Each structure stands twice: as structure tokens, then as C-alpha cells.
Amino acid sequence: MTDGNNILKIRGDSIIKLTKKDDNKYAIVAGKVPSWLNATQQSSMLGLPELRTGIEPWLTSLFQSEHLSVLTGNGLSIAVQFLATGDGNTAMSGQDIDSAFKDKILEAARKSSVASGRGEKNIEDEIRVTNELIRGLEILGYDTDAAKKDDYKKLCQGLEALIKDFTDGISKIEASVATAALKERAFGYLVSFLMSFASRTGTRERLNIFTTNYDRLIEAGAELAGLHLLDRFVGTLAPIFRSSRLDIDMHYNPPGIRGEPRYLEGVARFTKLHGSIDWVDVGTDIRRIGLPFGSADIKNFLNAPGLDNVDRRKVMIYPNSSKDRETAEYPYVELFRDFAAALCRPNSTLVTYGYGFGDDHINRIIRDMLTIPSTHLIVISYDDAGGRIKKKYEEFGRSSQISLVIGKDLANLPTLVDYFMPKPSIDKASIRMGELLKQRYSETKVESVQADFPSLSGGADL
Template sequence: MEWKAHGYRVGSSSETFDAIPTNADELDQFVALHRRKIEPWLSAVFQAEHLNLLLGSGFTTAVAFAAGVTATGMETAGGKSAHAQAIMEHATASAKKMGRGKANIEDQLRSAIAVLEGLSIIDEAVAKAVRDDVNKAMDAFLYSLLATEQGIADADSAPASAMLQSFLLSFASRAASRERLHIFTTNYDRLIERGCDDAGLRIIDRFVGTLRPLFRNTRIELDYHYNPPGIRGEPRFMEGVVRLTKLHGSLDWRFDGATRRIYRAETPFGAPQDHPSLPASPVDTVMIYPNPAKDVETTQYPYAELFRDFASATCRPNSVVVTYGYGFGDDHINRVLLDMLSVPSAHLVVLAFDLDDRVKGFLKQTRPAQVSLMAGRHFASLRHLVEDYLPKPALDYITGRMSELLKNRAFADMPVASTPAAGAGAGRAPDTGSIA
């Protein structure tokens, strides 16, 4: 279909719009009309056997916008080494090759680190100048991430925090008998962790330990259970548990050169620049960048383990991946998503603020029946998603019980003349079905 500024495609319903009503009454009517098509479909999709959520940088931008602060930018940094220009040219070429267009800080760091690895073998003196450039660029990027966190933490962001929690709970509130929601993100900040903490969600990831959590290679299917009162030997799964995988690392991941292990540092959310957990030479210790060659990113530690988790969680029958804020500019992730869609029962839900060439290029490689789409400033707005279109948490049993009571009462209040004849089930409440 011809795409306009706003629109959606869910199930058999598809609509596109050049503009959204601005009048309050007209907007309410617009939302009510399209919610009836969107929310039930998403509710059904979210009850898939395997539910995964992929969040990109647009997620942080949306939460920062709701909090009234500026999100971290991905602009490139300047350099003073003799190879700075060549590094920038290579970063630009690689970005175009991947369909990203303009190079960003990730492309620049990737190219610079590739040069640094070679120069460390050939000429350590020249390598030092490149290392200084990389350290300065990573310092600036690291501090900008922390500044975004600090801005969100310091701002009068109660509405933003509520939106963040509601957004995560819409996905995480699955019946405990179902497989846990698995959240994947390419972001380096800790906004997901902060939202889960505020919402009371427990996170399971590859880090084990309390004082110095270490990254473990083993994929033991750890989970949370509890013993119901009066029942022993029959533990039950706890509700409100999610799995989290940060595909490109995190600003608080550190590489210990002595032990060759990765651990999580005690870096507070929005820590100041002089916090002792921040290293002097981030290029050697901070795990916040993809390794040099993105096409072989899945071959190096720890990215091999992280992407194995991504592929194993998504490429299987009855699997759903919901993307939000992800621009489809990472080939290694796109390949996994396309492999997932080769399974007929798999489904992809794309929540996109804008349908640019990268998103359209990816969608051309998919089958429309396997992809739901909500795009534009209205349908992909965090506020409208949370308030209008995303399903309420599935664990809201009170609303479900109320619905059952109202249905039963409506049947009981029917006039006698309209009830079924004797022997045909008169007085019997209708089957309302499950509400899981």
C-alpha cells in the first residue's frame, strides 16, 4: 500500500493518514475508532509462545523527550592523529555499504579500533595518537550517555517514569506459565534496567554475582520460583520476571585484562564524570562498542554469546519480535530477523517513528502477512502507545473478573420472555472464556 505520514497494518486492517486530528474531541474519536482494531490484535500477538522485545536508540530518545531532556546523540567525534581523515572516510564508506547513510560514532569507533589494532603491531608510537583519539571519543560518548541518564533522573519526570513502566509492563506482564519476555537492546545506557527497577520487574541476564557480577558463558535457564503457602514441593514461577540481553554491551561493562573476564561495574544511574568507577582509558576496558567488523561481529567475545542468545530466542516457531526505536541499520541483527521470518508461524511487529529508506528496504524483504506495522509520530509516540494502543498488562485480573461479572449480570437481567425455552439452558451464564 502507499504509505503516508502516519499509519498501521495489523491483521486484515490497514490505514494510512496524511495528518492526525488536532482537535481534542476529534482526536479522542480517532483514537477510539482505531484502538478497536489495533489493541485486540496486539493483545493476541503478545500472547505468543515466545515474546521478544528489541529496543533501539529511538527508545531512549522517546523517554528523554517525555522527560523533557536531550537524548544522547550519535554524532562522530573529531580526531588529531595522522589517520583521522582516513578513519572517517572508512567509517563513511562502511555506513553507506550497510545502508545506514551518514556515519555515526559507532562506525567511527569501529574503523578507529581496526586501525589501532594494526598500528599496535606495526608502530606503537603512531598507535598512541590513534589511541588518544579513540579514548577522547569514547570519553565524550560515555559522558553523554551518563548525562542523558542524569537528566532523566533529575528532571520532574514522573510522567516519563510512568510511561516507561507501563510500556515495559505491557510486554512483561505475561502469565508465569508462559516463557519469559526477552528484551534485547542495542543501547548502552541503563534505561531499561531503571524502568524494570521502578516497575518491580526482576531481570535475568548472563551476569552472576553480587559484589562483582561476572559475565558467564553458560546459558543455564535460571528463573525465579516461590512456594505457595501450605504447599511444599510444588514451586511456582514468579510473575514479573524478564530476560535482558544488551547486544552491543553497556556503559557499565568492564574488561579485566588480568583475568580476561567481563564484569559489571558499580556505576550509578547518571553518575558524574568524576565517579571512581569510570576508567581513564575506556578503549581498553569499557565494553560499549561493537568490535571492528560488524559483518563478523558474532565471532568475537562476548558478542558471540549475546547473538547466539538473540538467534536462539527468535528463530523458532510461534515466536514474536516487537521492535521499537530500532532503525534496521544493523545488518547482523537484520539477518537474524529475516531468518526468523523464514519460519511461517513467526511474526514481527515494527513500531517506527518514521519509515525511512532503511525500514522500507527491510520490509521489502518480508512477507506482509508476517509483519505488523505502526508508524508515524502519532502511532509510534510513546505516550499514545502506552495510553491508547498497547494492551493493558495481561496480569490485570481485576479488570478481567469485572468483565465476567458484567457479562453474567447482563444475562441475568434479561427479561424472562427473551430467555431460552425450558430445557435449552435457561438461566445458565454464558461461557466467557479465559482472560489470560
């Protein structure tokens, strides 16, 4: 879809392609000139300030929708790690499983990946197929047949080794960011990114943050930002996952006012759709263990009272559900119920960042959301690897409800935060400033100030 260019589609305009020139200017190489550019800008090269005048007010308006959700994928982890270390490790690779069924597993994983539109298989595909094979062998009695038990046991050991490679890779991502020389810069951009979404007026519903990532970078960023995350886990020492999720929130009583509690700022609802490296299956419960950020070996933290017979195979990372809990069942069904409930309602906006649209179970919910005319989807991505974004854009068939910001020059985290994302503003200071400008100064003066501060242009739904 990008063909080396940047893709932009906002407001009611059609898709345009932009190419970056050596002087940090952008030229429109395909598509109709957008309506929000003035006559002078339409005939000249565009810089980031000019692009900002169109993109930032549009995002500011949509971010103040009645219901706002953000879905992050692996691209966010890569972006933060790259800012901190100059390198990006997806942690999606590992050694092939050592088993008599190796060739069958690899072939099934490849077919599964191709069918989903991702192309090349990854370690997630191997884990899922191996889990299915283990369950099948148990049905055939391999776990009790003396002649076949060794093959079954070796397959289980191979799965544990595969998961070890995977969880170690995730931990390395966390550790590399936590110990990098530029970690302050990386976390600074992550905090600004999160707070751009979380800074909503008090009359709006809470922000919903969803992620398919297994690492805890969002949790780390939220902690640095002072952003309190509400999830389904209850408890302190070993929080337990609860299906009976109440509509719990955090409020405060303003001084001198009784009986009118207000939303506490800096609170968001948080859901990890594919699990996390610190979630483990403990008998009948899912618990979150106290795994330090960037820990070198998760096994050391599984040796604790109450975690009897818990090994790496019990780590709740999709698709590594325990053998009697497929991803269509507990606990993932509860997480996806939250996802569907947050998205599929009127006046809802979903922003995706770093999500490649490679998960059909997520794409179906997004497609259903777009059947509601007042909903909107904003896709922000560094690239369109595999052409999946283009394919889904065409399949959804709701171009007027979809905005696109795609390309390494527009959607990289620093450019996005510095130029295009709404600036965090918990209170109404910027709103009041915009009103005062209109009252005290001429239209010319107001337009001059608004050029420097596009968020004051009145585009937000306040």
C-alpha cells in the same frame, strides 16, 4: 514510508496511511478501509478510541504468544528523555579523532555507514574503524617501530578521547532524565511500557527484553517497576559475565501446595546486545562496575582494585570490543546466540520499538525468524528515518506476519501507552471479568463494556 503520515497495518489488513487533523481526528488518506471498523466508522473521521478498538485487542493477543520478545533501540531513550526534558540527545556525535589518519578514518566510516543503509556516519562508525586501524597498525609493527610509534600512540589516545565523548554523552542522557522536573512522568510511561510486555500469564514463557542501547534507562525503569531482570552476570559487588548460562528462573510455592512451584511475577530476561557503559574488559573477564546512574565521569569508577590497567578503551560498548575480541567473538557472540534462540522458534512474537533496522547482524536474525510461519513481527516506530523499515518490510516478503504502527501521532510513547498497549494485569482479574460479563449480561451490554475495555473482547490467547 510515512511521507508525513502515520502508517498502520494490523490483523490481516493491508497498509493504510492516516493523517491527523486539527481536532485530533484521523483521516485515511491511502489504503483500503480496515475490516475492524464498523460501517459508521468507515465513513467518518477516526479518533484514538476508534483506533484503539482495532489496535489494542490485536496487540493484547500477540503479547500473549507462547514466546514474546521486545527489542528496543535508540528511539526509546530519545522518547523517555524527551518526556522528561523536552529535548532528545542521541549521544551519537562527538569530535573527530585527532590523528594523522583522520581523513582515512572519516572516509572509511562514511563508506561503512552508507553500506549499512544508515546514510550519514556516526561516532559508532568512527570507533569501529579506528579499532580496526589500530589492529592493522599493530600487525604492521607500528607499536614497536620507534619511527612510527608516535603515530600509533596518538591514534590510541584519540580513540580514548572519542570513547570519552561517547560515554559522556550517554551519561548525560541518564543524568538529564534523573534530574529533570518531569522525571516522574517520563519514568511512569517507561514503567507502564515495560509492564505491558512483562504482564504475562503464568503458563507463558518469560518475556525476553533485548536492547541495542548503551544507557541504563531500561534498568532504571525496571527497578522502579519492581521488575527483576535476569541476565548473564553473576555476583554482587562486581558481577561477572558468564558463558555457562543456566536456565535460571525465579519461582514461589503457593500456600498449602507442595512440589508445584509457580513462576514469580515481575521477572524478565534481559540482554544488552551492544554492551553497556558499565561493562569493562578486565583481563580474561567482562565485569559490570558499580557506575551510578547518570554519573558525570566513568573514569573515577575505573580506579579500583582489580581494575588494573583498565581505561575507557576497555569499556564494552559495541563496536569497541578489545583488540583481540571482535564483535563476532566473546562476549557478543553469547548475546546474539540468546537473541537468535529466543526469536527463531514457533509461536514467537517480536516487538521492536525505536529500532531503525540499521544493524544487519540483527536484521538477519529477524529475517530468519520470519521463515517460521507461526512467528510475528510488530514494528513500532516514531518515524521511518532513511526508509529502512520500508526497505526491510519489502525484503522480508512476509507481510502477513508483520504488523506496523509508525508515525509521530500513533507511536509516541504517551499515546502508545494510554491507548494501544495492553494494560498491565499480572493476575486473571480481567479474564474473569470478561467471562462474568458474558454470563450475566446481554450481548448488547457486553459489547458496550468491551468498547471501553477492548482487552476483554476475547482477542488474547489465554
